[in-house]
Amino acid sequence: MSDIIRRDPRAEWIARNRLHPLHAAMQPAQHSWMGPNGVIRKNLHGIGFIGPNGIKRIDRSGAQQGGASKRSAAVEVQLPLHQVPAPAFYISVVPDMVGGRLSSHDRDLLGLAHQLAGTDGAVLAVVFGEHKENAFATAGVDRLLVLEGDEFSGYAPEQRVQGLRAVDNQFNPRHWLLPDSRSGGGELGRRFAAALGERPATRVWQVKDQECIGRAGAGLQDLARPVARLILAAVECAEPVSETRHEALPVELSTSVARSLSRIEDLGAVAVDPAAIPMAEAEFIFSGGNGVKDWNLFHQTAAALGATEGASRVAVDDGFMARDRQVGASGTWVTARVYVAVGISGAIQHLQGIGACDKVVAINLDPGCDMIKRADLSVIGESAEILQALIAAVEAYRNEAKRDAA
Numbered sequence: 326m327s328d329i330i331r332r333d334p335r336a337e338w339i340a341r342n343r344l345h346p347l348h349a350a351m352q353p354a355q356h357s358w359m360g361p362n363g364v365i366r367k368n369l370h371g372i373g374f375i376g377p378n379g380i381k382r383i384d385r386s387g388a389q390q391g392g393a394s395k396r397s398a399a400v401e402v403q404l405p406l407h408q409v410p411a412p413a414f415y416i417s418v419v420p421d422m423v424g425g426r427l428s429s430h431d432r433d434l435l436g437l438a439h440q441l442a443g444t445d446g447a448v449l450a451v452v453f454g455e456h457k458e459n460a461f462a463t464a465g466v467d468r469l470l471v472l473e474g475d476e477f478s479g480y481a482p483e484q485r486v487q488g489l490r491a492v493d494n495q496f497n498p499r500h501w502l503l504p505d506s507r508s509g510g511g512e513l514g515r516r517f518a519a520a521l522g523e524r525p526a527t528r529v530w531q532v533k534d535q536e537c538i539g540r541a542g543a544g545l546q547d548l549a550r551p552v553a554r555l556i557l558a559a560v561e562c563a564e565p566v567s568e569t570r571h572e573a574l575p576v577e578l579s580t581s582v583a584r585s586l587s588r589i590e591d592l593g594a595v596a597v598d599p600a601a602i603p604m605a606e607a608e609f610i611f612s613g614g615n616g617v618k619d620w621n622l623f624h625q626t627a628a629a630l631g632a633t634e635g636a637s638r639v640a641v642d643d644g645f646m647a648r649d650r651q652v653g654a655s656g657t658w659v660t661a662r663v664y665v666a667v668g669i670s671g672a673i674q675h676l677q678g679i680g681a682c683d684k685v686v687a688i689n690l691d692p693g694c695d696m697i698k699r700a701d702l703s704v705i706g707e708s709a710e711i712l713q714a715l716i717a718a719v720e721a722y723r724n725e726a727k728r729d730a731a
Contacts, residue, residue, distance in 0.1 A: 404570040409467050412447035417498035418466075419489065420450060421508040423608070424662060425457035427464055429681060430504045430560050435465040437532060437556075437563035438502050442467075446499065448571070451492055453477040453485055461573040465566030468576045476584055479591040482509075486516050488582045493521065495579055505529070505557035507606075514557045526553040530562050599633040604650065604657040607633035610682075612652055615639045616668020616689060619709050623667065626712045629719045635659070637669045653678035668708050671696030688712075 339347050416438040420431035427435075438448045447467035452458075454477050461469055472488045493501075501517070504510035505528050518525040526537040537556060541548035604610070611627040612635035613620070627634045636646035638653055652659055654674040664682040669675060671687075671694055679685060679699075687700035688711050697703045704711055 404463065404568065407467070407569040407571050409442075409445075409447040409572075412467070413445040414442075414447075415449045415468070415496045415498040416442045416446055416500050416502065417449045417451060417492065417496065418502045419510065419513065420452065421504050421506055421510045422452055422456055422458070423508050425455065426683075427458050427460065428508075428662070429565075429660075429683065430506055432464050432565035433560060433562050434502050434504050434558055436565040437558055438500075439465045439566050440563055441500055441502075441532065449492075449496060449498065449576070450573075451489065453488070462570045463566070465569070465571055466573045467571050469573050470576050470578070472578075472582065474582075476582075479593070480589065481587065481591065482513055482516050483585045483587050483589060484582075485513055486520050487585050489513075489517050490520060491578055491580060491582045499554070500552070501555045503555075503557050505559050511557060514555065518555050521555065523555045524553065525555040525557050526550060527557045529556050529558045532556070532562070599627070599631055602633050604633065604635060604652065604659055607635075607659065608662045609633060610635045610652070610659055610661045610663070611665045611667070612636055612669060613640055613646070613667045614669030615643075616670075616708055617645070618668075619712075620645050622709060622712050626716055629716050632665070633661075635664075637672070637675055666696050666700070667712070669696050670694045671699060 418431075418434055418438045420427055420434060422428075422431065435448060435450070442448050448465055449468040449470060450461060450466040452469065452471045454471075454473060456471070470492065472485075472492075476484045477488065489501075492498075501514075503514035503517070505514065511527075514525060515527075526539055528540040529537045530540060531538040532552060535552050536549045537552050538547050538549050540546070540559065599607070599609075609630070609632045611623075611630060611632035613623050614637035617623050617640065624634070634646065634650060635652045635657075636650045638651055638655060640646050641648055641651045641656070649657075651657065652675060653672070654677040656678060658678050658681070660681040661679075662683045663686065664679050664684070665686045665688070666679075667688045668690075669687070670689070670691065673695075676695060676699055684702070685696075685700045686702045686704070687694075687696045688704045688706070688708055689697055690705065690707065691697070692703070692705050697705075
């Protein structure tokens with residue numbers, strides 16, 4: 326047999342022609358590689374197999390159904406650990422922690438703090454009261470300070486300012502970062518700035534070259550000023566931390582926080598009609614689409630859950646919901662913490678409109694639709710049966726809570 330390597334002009338032509346059906350088969354398969362930061366990257370388009378009808382399938386169960394080979398179990402990628410044993414300075418962040426968890430705005434803020442900290446500084450997160458967050462390490466927190474106590478619960482901005490002043494006296498942070506939001510960070514930051522005698526930089530969307538760039542002129546102009554010690558940052562002020570994990574070491578105050586004589590009395594939460602909440606501000610949205618056949622049952626479920634109702638464009642065009650309830654690029658962009666999509670297949674315009682939602686729950690008959698791929702939790706089945714079971718579960722939960730209270 327000859328050792329001469331012979332060329333295949335036809336194969337080379339197919340490899341160069343992207344429109345040829347066999348072009349992909351001629352390309353070298355690279356399923357994973359190591360990035361510049363030591364993180365393993367995966368090619369999601371290279372996962373799967375070609376089914377008998379010529380359509381590419383992805384087997385999420387762990388076994389390759391298209392052939393006899395078995396896929397090995399997925400190995401969890403361990404992010405590189407970022408440690409700061411002896412911080413030269415601190416960058417303090419006070420996240421909103423709506424619902425006891427970090428929001429996307431909080432994660433952007435931690436990303437900005439990580440940029441300001443560099444390699445010598447440490448990011449100190451100050452959290453008031455109990456929380457449910459367990460991902461401080463992957464969000465970029467080097468030190469975690471939890472100020473517990475009934476005096477910090479509810480609406481207590483004056484007492485929280487006292488707590489922040491105690492943190493400032495002990496750690497003397499180089500910068501303070503708070504979210505410029507309606508969830509409390511904007512007001513708390515301005516109160517804290519007045520207590521410290523600092524002039525804060527507000528509505529900051531970028532920190533670059535020792536300058537804070539914030540929105541001004543009704544959001545139509547940019548205002549640049551030197552980096553302030555207290556920064557109230559807007560959404561998407563920086564990229565959130567994603568390629569490193571941090572220690573999130575707990576720290577404590579050396580002294581107790583003095584109680585302030587509050588001039589504000591918190592009378593508790595006020596019941597609000599979910600239908601009166603604007604879609605852009607709603608935190609819990611129950612949205613229906615073309616797959617909803619019983620709209621009366623849909624409204625009953627939304628009322629039982631206490632959620633704000635939304636709809637896809639198809640449902641609005643068919644007259645089942647008002648135009649101001651439409652979610653998507655052609656409707657309203659929403660930032661809900663929980664978004665439930667009932668019978669919505671997931672058109673690209675709709676997926677764009679819910680891109681900033683924290684958790685997406687999909688109820689659909691089609692397990693291969695785009696909304697199922699986007700969802701964090703999926704329920705496959707008939708929407709009417711699932712909604713009835715959901716109403717029954719909510720009523721059982723509330724009845725049990727009433728019995729426990731009695």
